[in-house]
Amino acid sequence: MRHSIVIKDKKPIQEIKVIGFDVYKIREDFPILSTLVRGKPLIYLDNAATTHKPQIVIHNVSNFYATYNSNIHRGVHYLSEFATRKYEIARKTIRKFINAQYDEEIIFLRGATEAINLVAQTYGKKNFKEGDEIILTEMEHHSNIVPWQILAEEKNLKLRVLPIDDNGELIIDELQNLINSKTKLISVVHISNSLGTINPIEEIIRIAHSNNIPVLIDGAQSIQHLKIDVKKLDCEFFVFSGHKIYGPTGIGVLYGKKHLLESMPPYQGGGDMIKSVSFEKTIYNDLPYKFEAGTPNIVGAIGLAEAIKYFESVGIEYIMNYENQLLNYATEVLAEIKELKIIGTAKDKASVISFVLKDIHPHDIGTIVDMDGIAIRTGHHCTEPVMKHFGVPATSRASLCFYNTKEEIDQLANSLIKVIQMFS
Numbered sequence: 080m081r082h083s084i085v086i087k088d089k090k091p092i093q094e095i096k097v098i099g100f101d102v103y104k105i106r107e108d109f110p111i112l113s114t115l116v117r118g119k120p121l122i123y124l125d126n127a128a129t130t131h132k133p134q135i136v137i138h139n140v141s142n143f144y145a146t147y148n149s150n151i152h153r154g155v156h157y158l159s160e161f162a163t164r165k166y167e168i169a170r171k172t173i174r175k176f177i178n179a180q181y182d183e184e185i186i187f188l189r190g191a192t193e194a195i196n197l198v199a200q201t202y203g204k205k206n207f208k209e210g211d212e213i214i215l216t217e218m219e220h221h222s223n224i225v226p227w228q229i230l231a232e233e234k235n236l237k238l239r240v241l242p243i244d245d246n247g248e249l250i251i252d253e254l255q256n257l258i259n260s261k262t263k264l265i266s267v268v269h270i271s272n273s274l275g276t277i278n279p280i281e282e283i284i285r286i287a288h289s290n291n292i293p294v295l296i297d298g299a300q301s302i303q304h305l306k307i308d309v310k311k312l313d314c315e316f317f318v319f320s321g322h323k324i325y326g327p328t329g330i331g332v333l334y335g336k337k338h339l340l341e342s343m344p345p346y347q348g349g350g351d352m353i354k355s356v357s358f359e360k361t362i363y364n365d366l367p368y369k370f371e372a373g374t375p376n377i378v379g380a381i382g383l384a385e386a387i388k389y390f391e392s393v394g395i396e397y398i399m400n401y402e403n404q405l406l407n408y409a410t411e412v413l414a415e416i417k418e419l420k421i422i423g424t425a426k427d428k429a430s431v432i433s434f435v436l437k438d439i440h441p442h443d444i445g446t447i448v449d450m451d452g453i454a455i456r457t458g459h460h461c462t463e464p465v466m467k468h469f470g471v472p473a474t475s476r477a478s479l480c481f482y483n484t485k486e487e488i489d490q491l492a493n494s495l496i497k498v499i500q501m502f503s
């Protein structure tokens with residue numbers, strides 16, 4: 080299902096309703112949502128930066144330390160075996176969630192950033208040679224730009240950039256023009272964190288594959304909003320971070336097709352990624368351990384699996400439907416503020432709304448709405464090329480998820496009106 084922006088002449092949205100989904104009940108699962116900020120109830124609209132954790136995740140994280148804290152894979156004692164089992168079950172949970180074929184295709188890392196760096200420094204280092212080209216897009220997060228720039232500098236590669244239009248949509252017709260015999264990878268964001276655009280990755284993958292080019296999908300903003308099926312997508316790599324899908328920070332996933340991961344050299348050396356070590360020769364471990372050197376984030380993986388189980392128990396169809404209605408409502412309400420301009424008006428959007436308010440600096444906006452207990456993000460959102468495209472130094476961004484409410488959006492609108500009054 081796709082999200083879409085409201086059309087101006089539709090009658091105003093009166094209510095947000097998804098049968099079988101009760102947002103007020105859902106909110107009870109998230110302890111932080113009953114926090115007071117500056118004496119006001121917290122209104123958290125910064126979910127693209129990180130999401131809050133349901134009680135079940137908090138419980139499972141603390142339960143790990145309270146009852147079976149132990150290092151994994153190396154111990155024969157009870158706790159170590161128990162922790163190892165939980166860690167490997169977590170891998171299976173994630174494998175099923177994104178419909179990967181093999182458990183070994185799920186590599187636990189720190190997050191999307193580390194996963195992209197891993198692919199650049201292993202797959203890229205091994206397979207790309209001087210003069211080769213990588214295609215990125217103008218709307219990438221810095222973490223899908225800089226790792227490739229580092230590699231490009233090391234190996235003398237060329238980065239080519241697929242442009243966006245003024246709605247914040249990729250100009251897909253340009254893709255074929257950027258592809259040539261030197262193109263070795265297309266690395267593209269699924270959902271833009273600063274524009275909310277949902278990119279047509281199926282089409283990009285189809286075009287790439289018809290030219291024998293592998294594709295990396297940055298799913299940092301899509302894993303929590305869309306149904307992901309890596310088998311169906313047929314992408315070579317898919318990366319995401321646990322903290323964006325209601326899991327802990329410091330844990331994330333690299334999915335890669337098994338034959339590619341097998342062909343890639345290790346990223347880091349250390350314990351667990353080896354079968355045997357001598358000063359003469361070291362034999363590396365099999366997947367996935369080859370890429371998980373040292374003590375991993377055991378509790379992070381376990382917490383992430385719990386977050387995914389929770390997410391599935393709410394139901395992706397309900398979540399998508401509710402968030403879509405929330406986006407439409409917020410777009411409609413904010414569009415009524417004539418001083419406000421939404422940056423990112425793609426047809427297919429996730430529940431992320433970037434905006435500018437006359438010439439008021441976004442940091443001022445963020446600081447003033449914070450006085451009302453409202454958390455929004457202001458800045459360039461680690462997408463400086465997007466800011467350059469739209470000729471702004473920064474935007475304010477409200478990013479919504481399934482625990483947000485219509486009333487919270489109304490409060491944001493009221494608070495923004497106050498900001499305008501203060502500056503006029």
Ligand SMILES: Cc1ncc(COP(=O)(O)O)c(C=O)c1O
Binds near residue numbers: 127128270299
């Ligand atoms: C689109 C996108 N890609 C990558 C990242 C990096 O994620 P992390 O900092 O969790 O590694 C983010 C984080 O905001 C993002 O929004």
